[in-house]
Amino acid sequence: MKMKENSLFDSLLEEPQKPSGPVTCLGMTFENDEARRAHFTEELRKKMQDPEFRKIEGFPIGSDEDILNLSDPPYYTACPNPWIADFIADWEAQKPEQPDGYHYHREPFAADVSEGKQDPVCMAHTYHTKVPYRAIVRYILNYTSPGDVVLDCFAGTGMTGVAAQACSEPPSDLKRAIEDYWRETGREQPSWGTRHAIMVDLSPFATFLQRNFNSSLSSRTFQKCAERLLNETEKNLGWMYETDIPGGKSKGSFEYGLWSDVVFCECGEEVLLWNPALDEGSQGFNAEMKCPKCGREIKKTASGRAHTTYWDDELKTSIKQNRQDLVLIQARVGNKTFSKHPSKFDRELMSRINSLKPTSFSPSAPMMFNGERWGDMFRAGIHFGITHVHHFWTKRNLIALSELFAAAQKSSYPHEMAFLCTSFAVKTGSRMHNVGFKGGKINLAGQTYNTLQFPSVSAERNIFVLAKGKVKDISNVFELKKQPGRTISSTQSGTNLQHIPSGSVDYIFIDPPFGDNIIYSELSFLYEAWLKVFTKQDYEAIISGKQSKGLNEYKDLMTRSFGELFRVLKPGRWITIAFHNSKNAVWNVIQESLGIAGFVIADVRILDKGQGTYKQMTTAGAVKQDLVISAYRPNGGLEDRFELEAGTEDGVWDFIRTHLGQLPVFVSKDSQVEVIAERQNYLLFDRMVAFHVQRGVAVPLSASDFYSGLDQRFSLRDGMYFLPDQAAMYDKKRMTVKEVLQLQLFVIDESSAIQWLKQQLIRKPQSFQDLHPLFLKETAGWSKSEVPLELLTLLEQNFLRYDGKGPVPEQIHAYLSTNWKELRNLPKDDPTLVTKARDRWYVPDPNKAGDLEKLREKALLKEFEEYKEVKKKLKVFRLEAVRAGFKKAWQERDYAVIVAVADKIPNNVLEEDPKLLMWYDQAVTRMGGE
Template sequence: CPHCSSLCSKKGLELLFLSKYDQALGDVIKFPKRVPVLINYSVKKSVYEKKPDQNDLEILKRIDNLDIPESVPKNELPNMQMANVGRMKTTNVSFLHNFFLPRQAHALGGVWEKINTISDNSIRHALLWTVEQSIPGMSILNRYQPIMHGRPGGSQVNRQMAGVFYVPSQISECSPWYNLKGKISRLIKVFSKTHFPDRAICIFTGDCSETQLADNSIDYIFTDPPFGENIYYSDLNLLTESWHGVKTNSIREAIVDRVKNKALPDYQALIESCFSEYYRVLKPGRWITIEFSNTKASVWNSIQTAIANVGFIVSSVAALDKKQGTFQAVNTPTAVKQDLVISAYKPNGGFEKRFQQEAKTEEGVWDFVRTHLKYLPVTKSQGTFLHMIQERDPRILFDQMVAYFVRKGYPIPISSQEFQDGLLHRFIERDGMYFLPEQVAEYDRQKMLFGELKQASLFVSDEASAIQWLRQLLKDKPQTFAEINPLFMQQLGGWNKNEAQLDLRELLMQNFLCYDGKGPVPEQIHGYLSSNWKELRNLSKGDTILIAKAKDRWYVPDPKKAGDLEKLRERALLREFEEYKQTNKKLKIFRLEAVRAGFKKAWQERDYTTIIKIADKIANSVLEEDPKLLMWYDQALTRSNEERK
């Protein structure tokens, strides 16, 4: 406290309000007490600061008593989420003119009125556009920031918090010339040197789901769509739009907004209508790039579902490194923690026509994989490292194929095991990734340049990611249970609360093989031991010394044996799924992989009712955060409704 030197926190103090007559409303309103404490002014080229004196306070009092200009909007603020929380809630901003201190209102209102007297349309619009950019910066949203870039001083122009209505404790009240002088000179410099040839640039403002563009007419799309409840765009627009006397129609605004009763399913439907329009106008075989930024997995899955439902196929997901301005390869479990760039393509017309004839055959599967591999990057590198391309992993390829068939309404013609075998015979494998013959030479060349392949770090949160983590651990280094267990236990901190946690032995037995010391040492273990122990080199696979060292080690099976394991695991999963079908209770903790396997089997049998009934037993939050369950459920609802018609 500057008066008594007591140490006080702002949180522990009571906010002081004053009753004040509002000229525009003709009524007495309660406002937080605001006192001018510092004046920044200039004389010629010198800048000074002073504390307000009596003369300054008298001038402010005279301005307070003036009628607010007619051009200042005075509409009541509609009900909005931003007004119900945080700093807006305590400031009693109920009408649009409450965003402006009296002097700000007179300054902006005066400038606005003068501009509107200009008869030349182009000049008037250019000036209105210039001034409208300063509206938030000349309101009570403008924060006082005496320290910028780590040092005292700096501009106070447009210091409002981006993406939200936030009224700070300390307001920087800028004059129009302070705010606009630098902006006007910069705009003059830009537009005096810029020439746009006729029809070179087109700016469209409107509903993204109705662009009025021709089918298959656009070469490339970059989009940064709304993400759930991140930003209330139409509400934010209100402050500037009100000066123009217009208002955004927010009925089809693709956001989550509890005040407007827009939940996640509404958001997904609206965003999907926009992506459907993107798909319609994009040329076949061309690309769309989507930037994503949200920390909720449910929103991430809604975006992925919307992209896939309309027909796009995701080629890659990369993290946007804002510090370096580069992209990094990422895994889906950690994806929502970062800003992402999603690259997807619209399948070319030739494949679409072929697929209609091949969809019910195995050839449709391999035509899809062949076409998809053409669109995937051959290498990904960062610095001196070559990165694993997750999209070329056989399990990811299988998931992509399944998703494509399901969304097209066709049964999946082959099993996971048959798919793995087919990949081996039709494509070339390198480091657990599959390539077309014409791509593999480029990959080999790049690997020679970069050297070792860097594996992406995995975040274990459920059974599927645990299996993937174990596969990565055991692929190059077969280990005993005693060696695996302590490493595995360290990974369980982020396990999903609704996911049944399996014993490590069960995970190993259902997905990997253990050498029991009988027969020759498996190639996977032999290769590891002979590479890491000199005394074990050049020994036959039946040597007793090698067998003793190899005994009880778990390893990744070859594709043929992996297929047998997969069949046994699938039977176990379907047995659990049958138990879920019989229970009448909600599923609070369950085996997610069992539900996925059950949904897949039900889809093959066109038993959409089972999918819908089981989905109803699962909490919405779990359903919304799992892209595979969400896909089966959405498609089951669609097909079920079609059959009723």
């Protein structure tokens, strides 16, 4: 049973070739597509001889020939794409002319989007993370017009590119849903039409997927080529997946086999973790194993593992690994399936296969170029003896995959056929295939999501069965209508986008890595080993022990990337960032990095509503669901004016007017108005302060002066501030809903306690006795590092109490006269009204809150002075005092004080507080520049 080395490729040469015809690309006309590729491949080859080109950050690891073979220039390059600027110029020239007086303006897309990842296109090929393209379509339509250029520098599988093209002709159900939403919100219908996409990623595997998810190949042609490739390969290698039929003379087809770890009992007896003696209805793991020899109970975690030693042809040495035995085979004869235990025929067949060597390329690189300790995902027990890439497959599947990849390379559509191969090679074709149970039956679950884990019981699948099953899935990718030249891909780091001209991009959508959630380069390594081009880890924006990258290194890489995105985005345009991480420190890094780059955050939404509130998403340790951040690059006019007005009140109000103009005006759901957090006074103050600080400018207004100025200059509605024309629009739409849905607040420290009290008192002025039980209930989650404060202290320093002297304050009077009929129309000094109002706490009028703020700030700064003198670490302290002290020190340019006190507080507190982090980072930057 020798493998035929030539017949397969000879037959593939008979495959019908692509139709010939003239092809135009970047102003040049070629005889056909092959001529186009040949021309640009040679141009890329010349470019790669330039040492400076290879110094571009994130240039992948691989030989020139392997990079060129993987590329499809100029649309897709497995290295930095040198034609990006040419494409942008070409696209700009094709844009439809805008009418006279056209002014670009978009509100943030302020709707919660619910689009699952079960869409057939998303499911066609596995990847570590994906934002469904159907969700991205909504954002692109909101922020762009047909012909605009969309950029994604953390593009992953290229869903942004798919979405950009789908804006021209989306699936009918998606189009109806989008049109219904725009109609319900009173907006003009979306401008359907293709947008162009530039996709960048550090991973060659990711950009390879981008190229194929955005391929313009027809579904029919893909299926025809794939079926021919698989049929011809199976003719050559199908014998490896034969099995005998119990009691019969004919052969069946091996569909899958189960391999079980072998452990030792204390008496030395070998025991399988999978019990092959159980019948099919109860088949499964031995949860409570007993030794068949001595009867002792065996615990999996405490038992020793059996090992096996074999000769590794690739490494030319003997290696030792954990032993797994084949315990069950599922086979098929015609339309019938049956289970069996491995027979003499099966054992002899495996022995014969194990003696063979792949005749085509199969990867054998050391894992992560290291071998023994190959990354953050290394687990010594599970990965014992797994040092090289080829160890992740059984010999049978390794040989089949090597022939399939080689056949794909020889086919008329090598990229699409390799795309088919990678779709099952690792997730279901490797030894990482996990086995579970569903409804009492075996569930072939596939690779455990985002791990490189060898399960104790694994499934070996028939590669050809897997491949044929994926042909139909992947056909969905090619059913979406796409045009060549509308999307381009580049393999490089987002920290240096030198081929993209400044101010040339209309919109940015990114779903970047977040902290240590996923080690992308490790999860991609097996795929890239087949593609022969690897990720340059130096520029991978993650937190990783093995890569010596902590939160600061992650922040530096993200800040540099956001800086590049700010540079290439047109002034006044938008960036959307998908965020999913459970650590508030990472959330703060993203916000801080955006601000340092120059962006201003305008809105935060949940990707799937009903799973959490905005406050839950931004509370330390409580980021549970995906968020979508909308931010903008301030237009040139604001930046120019701010240079002249910096540090003045005029500069403050110019920024606020511009910022309010960028915020959503009205958001409702289920007949309730949603409070737009960014329009509340304290968040407007925070954005204003950050805008000044991150530009090295003194903040000219105190909080009370700022709040007073807001009331004087802007319209207040339901606790939110609007421009005059926005207020009119809000009032009109407010009449169509029943009530206002307040933001849910969680009290964890002094700042959140003040906001919670304000929310309670502005709605209902009340006494200390009324508030106290509610307050105690809310403070159960108070931060351990924060000094616990008494309710009375918080009230006295931030609110006012009516002591019964003088007229009843307007806020209390309005509440009482609204809720008690007998108190209506009474003068504010009426004894009955005064008695009812006495001892109620209320929110001070912004115009009269200045003295209160000064007294509070004085008390806070007094505490900060004590922190400056403390010689040891501060375990418990008043966070508001540190914030006040940092602000004062920054205004006085006493950066050393900020750094010194920051060194005394726990790192996690500094990292998880966006205000402290901003002051600290700016102080470090200023000290470094002096």
